[in-house]
Amino acid sequence: MLRATLKSLLARKLRLILSGLAVVLGVMFVAGAFVVTDTLSKSFDSLFASAYSTTDVGVTAKPKVAVSEFEGEEVVTPLPASALAQVRGVPGVKSAAGLVDADGARVIGSDGKVLTSVGPPRIGSAWAGTDDLVQLREGRGPTADDEFVVNATVAKAAGIKVGDRVGVLTLEPKKEFKLVGIYGYSGDRDSLGGVQEVAFTEPVAQKLMLGQTGVYSSVRVQAEPGVTPEALRDRIAATLGDGYVTKTGDQLVADTSADLQAGLGFFTNILLGFAGVALFVGIFLILNTFSIIVAQRTRELALMRALGASRRQMIGSVLVEAVVIGLIASVLGLAAGVGVGALLAYLFNSFAGGGMQLGTVGVPLTAIISSFVVGVLVTVVAAVLPALRASRIAPVAAMQDVATPDRPLTKVSVAGGVVTAAGATGLGLGLFADMGDATLWTILAGVLVSFIGIALLTPLISRPVVSAIGRLFSWSLPGRLGRLNSGRNPRRTAITAAALMVGIALVTGVTVVMDSAKASLKAEAATILKAEVVISGDQNGPRPPTYDPAVLRDTAKIPGVRAVAGLWNDQVTINGENHYVNATDNLAGLKDAFGNTAVGTPSTLRDDQLAVSVPEAQDYGWQVGTKLTIQPARGDPREYTIAAVYPEDSLPGSYVLPVAAAKDFGITQPTMGFVRLADGYAVSQVLPQVKALLADSPEVSAQDAQAFVDEQAATFDTLITMIQILLALAILIAVLGVINTLALSVLERTRELGLLRAVGLGRAQTMRMVTVEAVVISVFGALLGVVVGAGMGTAVTRALKSDGITELVLPWERMGTYLVLAALVGVIAAVLPAIRAARLNVLGAIAHD
Amino acid sequence: MTTTDSREPAAARAGEVWKVYGTGEARVVALRGVSAEFERGRFTAIMGPSGSGKSTLMHCLAGLDTVDRGEVHVGGTKITGMGDKALTRLRRDRVGFIFQQFNLLPTLSAQENIRLPLDIAGRKPDPQWWDIVIDTVGLRDRLSHRPSQLSGGQQQRVACARALIGRPDVIFADEPTGNLDSRSGAEILSFLRASVREHNQTIVMVTHDPVAASYADRVVFLADGAIVDELTGPTPETVLDMMKRLDTHAEPVML
Incomplete structure (x- = not known):
């Protein structure tokens, strides 16, 4: 039995590769998420280990306002000189240096624009001379109050050189300094993890970065030989008392690294979101492929039954195929994921991290385990229904030469109605009832379940809707034939279209909410804001423009x-x-x-x-x-x-x-x-x-009120674009589904194609026929997606009415674009199957059984 | 309907046609220098045991297959060396097909199936001829049915109507009764003969059934890729005799 299964698997390599591709993509994102996190974590660890290599104990003042990551940047509370003197008096302290460094030193580049940062801080500090870590590359340290030095990253980004006069924004407005030196770090690094750092003389740094002279942001302590950092930390903490935070160098490395890694969580979630969408759509694809394979093999399976195979063996045979595909897809996905993870870590480092030395690419065990679990599970789940169907094939089917009759759609439609209702209920509960912490999950589950329900209902509506869409193309004979073909197998058409629906519904839904929010913002701003001119700037770092x-x-x-x-x-x-x-x-x-x-x-x-x-x-x-x-x-x-x-x-x-x-x-x-x-x-x-x-004040500009409001509203456009990119993936996978379905249709209709060619259908006409079928399926999917998405988006928008989204905007233009795009997608998906159909050997096709 | 010169060329003509499949050990010579003419307004049957090359000859005549040597003409046109486009056009406008498997499009109604070649060409049927064809095949009350709602004999009648409707230079029929019971088969054959006798159509039919062949005006016998004999005004008995004489070691001829 197993051998027979594996043999038939091999016989349909291409088909399975196409459907397995969705799983490969999904697994790739799962594995990639783990790999990029692991690689960057390791790199952060080694970065901070280097930065704190000369610190045995670090002391800071407790912040006066503790700020969480989402609320903004924590402001350094300065540490008075008296605290530094106290630390120096602690037995076991070899040396204690008062450091001055704080985020918010913004250099104005040679182009008159402020240097931006995607994440790493822009630190202003007091020059403490060179040491094992900091190395002057050019010039000298600052000695006068109007002199400063910058690290090589700043020098390169700002396009400035020693001797230039450079404007810097700090707690105080723009001040000009003379650049007297450029420094780098051990190992020929331009920066530590992309940080832009400038250094002034100590009193200037204290005044500009901490707001007053004679204070420090932290104290760096080195222990005398024989004193452990832990013991020294405890001694210093006891001496200073409350109001200070004392940590060993190792603790500092761990904590700072952990802070940054928390920021990576967002990144990981995006990747896992990708994975989720890819796998969800992939399930449709695999389900469809297996259904078709089972249908095509009806005679073969019935023969096995006739020869004495049990129903369990039939189910087993299909599931074994699924497991094998799942395993292969997982292996490929894992390999691709390691590549993607490494690439993302590299990109992150080049664009956001800047010159961090990447550790070796880490493939954590969690990545491997989750890849295989996800890959195999998704494939098997998708294959369960087709497996059951295979087991219900009657042995007598082996002897009959009848095409499988259209099974009635009643059952599946009833199930679809029930599931859709359940999903809608979940969605409604999540949106309108107070579910506390479960709200987001309830909404998500509601959306997913609704999708499944609608997918089940799709065959029922596919016949009339597909026929109506197809009418658009019926002006020519190939168009009419294509239209008829797309209506032939409502289940297959429906499930292919449903895969496309998911992506487009999500994009449309999000767009409805975003556009509504945008319109609400604009409407509100128009009624609230009476000022004719607004001074403001884009926030392009952790600190707002000033x-x-x-x-x-x-x-x-x-x-x-x-x-x-x-x-x-x-x-x-x-x-x-x-x-x-x-x-x-x-x-x-x-x-x-x-x-x-x-x-x-x-x-x-x-x-x-x-x-x-x-x-x-x-x-x-x-x-x-x-x-x-x-x-x-x-x-x-x-x-x-x-x-x-x-x-x-x-x-x-x-x-x-x-x-x-x-x-x-x-x-x-x-x-x-x-x-x-x-x-x-x-x-x-x-x-x-x-x-x-x-x-x-180059960080801000003055605009009239309308321009200001438009600029604020434009942030939503950025979000919409991001979402569209994310869901382009789902649509890509759905396209694979369309290609798959078409390729199968062409294969199944070899004989018909042969006849059409024999009675004079030209190659171009044949291709047009296949293309129309693809376009009709795609547009059907997009239409479903747009309708479902608009419905869900409207529901969410209505639910958010009390939160200020008062307007409801249906993005007709975008929805139209999606439909046109879908038609295009259909054309692209049809290319290969159409070529195949057109190349068909007429004689061979007629003789085809 | 196609313009012809005064010499009235044959509906289809094969001149010294060779067809070889495979190379080396697997080399099979399907046609070895076959020359034959199929006159207009005649019903010709091509007979021969399995593997004699009769189907290959028909495929080559119809432009479905290429020849290795020699020439094929349909009407006055040489089709040897034509590209796919020209061949497609030839099949569409000047050749009709009837297959053993009927080969109707399941999505189209009987009427749409009959009109298919004209629709592909973007032509309208001549209403008079349409009525003649429909009435001859006796399908008027079945026109809106799908192939799945028709019996085998009815389906084959639709296929015959489809081949006739464009009034092609020649209709090629490949074992048209092979999938039918004898009564439906007889209906189809009489109908084909009638379209030749009464409506001046030209039909070339491949068969290995002597009864089917006896409906033709002329029977051409093939063996081992060459024409070995022919009969005019055949009866089932004369055809069967001929077959027996032709190939004693071939598999028994079905009746």
């Missing part, structure tokens, strides 16, 4: 400007809880910019007052006069009194503080600005002058 507050003062003097309000923002703790707050230098101007005419809001805030939005005040039970304790990123906590409670959206955010509070923010410069014009002045009169004032 500008010189002097611009605000100067803008106010431009004729025609009625009011200017700057906006500062940061994370603070209010009564011990983290909150994101704004601060402004001109509350009246900000009110004007947001059209806030609410009675009771004062036009200025005293230095100990703040304004709170209505929902926030209600949540906490606050009112005007309530006193709140606020701890900013720097300095000491302060008490503020609520001076006003304003309706939501009548001022930005939930909290507005006076500008005096911003001097203790992590970022002490404004990030946005709003300008209102006096009556009778046009934007075109004022905007160029505001732009001119921003010449020294």
Whole structure:
């Protein structure tokens, strides 16, 4: 039995390769995710081991506002010189160096633009001379306050050389420094993991990066011989007491590396998402292939039954095939995954990491195990139904020469209806009921189950819909024949189309939600934002773009400007809880910019007052006069009194503080600005002058309100594009399915093709016939996808109404594009089968049995 | 319907046709210098034992297969050396086919199957001829049926109508009664003979059934790739006699 199975497997290599390809792709992404994570983790470990190689114990101050990864960048709380002296006094300390380094030194390149960073920080530090790690390549260290040095990565990216005067943005607005040296790191590295670093003299670094002189960001301790880092750490911790974090060098390596690896989790999830989609679509493909194979082998299988094979053996024979395909696909997928993982690690390193020395490519055991489990499981699951069908073939079928009659679709349609209803219920529950943590999973499961249900229903609707779509092509005889062919086997057409549906439904659904969100944002902005000119910049690193507050003062003097309000923002703790707050230098101007005419809001805030939005005040039970304790990123906590409670959206955010509070923010410069014009002045009169004032603040620009809103909304377009790329994969796999189905159809209809050719159908006409069949199937799938996706997207959008997505936008244009694309996909999928059909030897085809 | 010159060339003509399959040990000579003419308005049967080359000869005459040496003409046109495009056009416009397996398209109705060659060519059927064909094959009440709803004999009648509808120079029939019971077979054969006698069609039929061959005006006998004899005005008995004489060691001829 096994031998017979394997023999028949070999006989249909191509078919199985096509369907196995989906599994290969899925497994590839699973394995790739594990491999890239493992490789990068190892590389991070070795990177930080190198960076902390001269550190036995490191000391930092506890941050005043602990910020999670999602809330933004944590602000370094400076460590006073007294703490450094204390550490030096601890027995066993050989040396203790006060270091100054913090994120946020942004170099202006020779092209006048700020150097951006995709992830690694842009560190400003105090020059501590060269050592085993840091090596000067050119020039010397900074000695005067207007001198600085940069690492080779910065020098290359900014296009600057020793002797240039270079502008740098820090906690303070743009300042110019003379570049006196360029340095690299041991092993001829330009950078440690892509970090852009510049170094000033110590007092300048302290002032610009930490906000005051005489403080340090951390202390690096080296132990005397014979003192273990752990013992020294405990001694230092005991001496310094609370308020400090003391770690050994090894701990620092582990913690810093772990932080970065947490960031990789996102990356891994994307890859696993790819894998999930690929495998889900792949199931359709494999199911279809096995069904067709079983149908084609009906006589052969019946003969086996007639010869005494049991039903179990029949099921076994099909499942063994599935296992073999699954195993082969897993091996190939794993191999491809290792390649993809290594490639991604390399790309990540080149573009986001910059010059990190990659460790050897790691293939963790988890990658191998999950590859095989996923690959084999998916294939076997997909083969179960065809296996059962094979076992139900009656032995007598071996003697009959009847084409398998069309089985009625009632059963499968009822099942489809039930499953769809279940899926829709899950989706509805997830969207509209409060499911807590399970919400996301409920929605996902709902979507998946709905897809399966709809796929089961597809055969029922395929006949009329396919026939209707086909009518578009019926003007010619090949078109009509193609149309008729696509309607011949509703199950096969349906499942092929369903595979295409999944990808297109997901894209359409996401697009509906995104476009709706975008339209809602625009509509809301149009009603809220009254400012004619907005100062803002693209956030292209962990820190927001900022500008010189002097611009605000100067803008106010431009004729025609009625009011200017700057906006500062940061994370603070209010009564011990983290909150994101704004601060402004001109509350009246900000009110004007947001059209806030609410009675009771004062036009200025005293230095100990703040304004709170209505929902926030209600949540906490606050009112005007309530006193709140606020701890900013720097300095000491302060008490503020609520001076006003304003309706939501009548001022930005939930909290507005006076500008005096911003001097203790992590970022002490404004990030946005709003300008209102006096009556009778046009934007075109004022905007160029505001732009001119921003010449020294290259991170931001001034725009009219419409351009600003459009720019904000454009982020959604980026997201849509990303999603489309992701799902292009699903569609690619579905195309494999279309090719597969067509190739089988051509094979099955060899005789018919031969006849058509014999009675005079030309090669081009034959190809057109096959192409029409492919296009009809593809367009049918896309149509299903667009309809299902629009339905799901509408449901999600409606569910998010209370979260601010008030508009519902159906992206007709995009949906149309998908349909056209699907037609194109059909044409491409048809190429090979069509050529095969056209090349058919007429004589051989007629004689074909 | 095709213009012909005054000499009225034969509907199909083979001149010194050779056809060899395979090379070396597996070399089989299917036709060795066959020359034959098939006149217009005649019903010719090609007979011979299995492996005699009768099907190969028909395939070569119909432009379905190429010849290794010699020439084939259909009507006044030399088809030897024609490309796929020209051959396709020839089959479409000037040749009709009837197969043993009927070979109807299951997706099309009887009427659509009959019209298929015309539809491929983008031509309209001549309504008068259409009526004649449909009435002769007696399918008027079955026109909207799918092949799966027709009996074998009815399916073959559809196939015959399909071959006739374009009024080709010549119709090639390959064992047209091989898959039918004797009564349906007889119907088809009488119908083919009638279309030759009454409507001046030209039919070349390959068969190994002496009864089928006896419906023809003339029988050409093939053995080992060469024409060995021929009969005019055959009866089943004369054909059978001839067959017996031709090849004693060949497998017995089916009746």
